[in-house]
Amino acid sequence: MLHSPRLTQLALTIALVVSAPLATAAQPAKGAAVPATEVTANAPLPLDELRTFAEVMDRIKAAYVEPVDDKTLLENAIKGMLSNLDPHSAYLGPEDFQELQESTSGEFGGLGIEVGMDDGFVKVVSPIDDTPASRAGIQAGDLILKINGAPTRGQSMSEAVDKMRGKIGQKITLTLVRDGGNPFDVTLARAVIQVKSVKSQLLESGYGYIRITQFQVKTGEEVGKALAKLRKDNGKKLRGLILDLRNNPGGVLQSAVEVADHFLTKGLIVYTKGRIANSELRFSADPADASEGVPLVVLINGGSASASEIVAGALQDQKRGVLMGTDSFGKGSVQTVLPLNNDRALKLTTALYYTPNGRSIQAQGIVPDIEVRSGKLTTDDDSENFKEADLKGHLGNGNGGADRPTSSTVRKERPQDGDFQLSQALSLLKGLNVTKGD
Known part of the structure; x- marks a missing residue:
């Protein structure tokens, strides 16, 4: 039988661990009627469950094959408490917390x-x-x-x-x-x-390519610089652009909003819904258009998740670009990192996000406008075929054009040469310009 003083102390400890971080997270919200954490704090403690918890803890300490200290057992209990909520909520120890900070900051x-x-x-x-x-x-x-x-x-x-x-x-x-x-x-x-999360280059004259590997704090700024550089390298306005979000696991929500805003001039980008007051957020585009409205193809696949899906969903709903590839991952939830003492933190799911048309893609993903599965490109060697211009004594072009015999030059390898999805995206952009008469 447990002693009352020990049970009381343990119950108070657990109550503080559970409620304090959430209360801190709710503080920035203004005008909230009753924060969810206040309701939780006023609810009676489940004494029977706390007694069971304390009894299990005592039994483990007394009977487990190796000695286990209270700190280890309590940390494991916290991890278990979070792991059973959803796959994305977690308790972060010092190393995990630092790694998360590094991955989102890029530093x-x-x-x-x-x-x-x-x-x-x-x-x-x-x-x-x-x-x-x-x-x-x-x-x-x-x-x-x-x-x-x-x-x-x-x-x-x-x-x-x-x-x-x-x-x-x-x-x-x-x-x-x-x-x-x-x-x-x-x-x-x-x-x-x-570590930069954005890479860009001209695939061909007039056609740009931007690849985002992860949404870090500075990703929005990096995409703005990439657009400006592509415009400068091309010497004039681009004829088309490919935004590659394949295998991008997501990252910072604000960065996703900034990236989408580079391609949109009005309307909603994304909104979120949750229980606590400051989880109700709406993000809209400003009138500036860093992309100059060029035709856009967005590549996605099963590895495109979270922030990637926010960008893809906004551009699809706003009819700003054509989505190509395969269904995205389907992570439609938002995690908030709540720092704790001793360089630890909670990563807690606090909201779901919705595309401008009100779609929740949670566990469903985004379906591309044009499905193109990945594959490898192979090119036939055309050098063995003769053309009219290769024949001895052939007639010249009546309009004065130069002869075009079989080429023997080796073309430099390009990203689209070995990437079927990227090649299809480039072909689509070229086709759009043909129909426009450009």
Whole structure:
């Protein structure tokens, strides 16, 4: 039988853990009649369940095969409490919380190296410009044999990356080998590394391509810069643009709104609904149009989730672009990160979001306007075929045009050459311009 003082203390502890973070999250809301947390706080405590909880805790401590302390049991209880709510709510320990902050901000303490695996060794894929790695002369293709004297062979890539990341200013020594030569050491200090979430380029003259890998805090700003650069590189207004959101897992809600706003000049982008007052949000487009209204194709697939679906849904509902690819993931919920003590946090689902037309895509996803499944492109070699211009003594063009014999030049590999979905998107844009008479 449990003693009353222990039960009372445990019940108070649990009540504070449950209610305090939610109360903090509700504070910014103004004009709310009765916050949901106040209702929860005034509800009677379930004493029978608390007695069972305390009894289970005592039984585990007394009978489990190995000693377990109260802190471990309580943390596991919190994790279990959140894991049974939905797949996206979670208790974040210090490392998980820091990793989440780094992924959404795009900044972390590191060396500035993109790495991969090669025959069990960590291999430098590319040093990032203007980082400790590039300034130290580290080159693509270098093998990292050791990190601070510890061999990397046998480690996973994530384990090696974790060791290279760390406190800003802290020094680290890498043992490298280049082109089969002798190993050498490079000592460098970690610095703030900024990972860009947006890549862009001209696929062909007049046709731009923007790829968003994740929605970070600065993604909206990066897309604005990418649009301006594509316009500058093309020398005039683009004839078409492809926005690639494939395999983009989402990220920051505000960034998704900013990205969609670059392509819209009016109307609703997204709205959210939840129980607490500050979860009721509406976001609308402003009149500025960074994309200059160019024809737009948006690529999505089963890996396009959350913030990606917000952008895709807004552009589809507003008839701003053609969605192409396969059904998206179907994550229509919004998570709020609620910091706790000791560098921990709750990631809690607080709302559902809805597209401008009021669609909730939760567990359904967004259906593209044109379904195109992924595949590899193969090209036939046309060099063996002869054309009229290859024949000896052929007649010239009556209009004075130059001859066009079989080409023997090797064309530079382009992104659309090996990507069926991207190639189809580009073909659609070209077709739209043909029908417009451009």
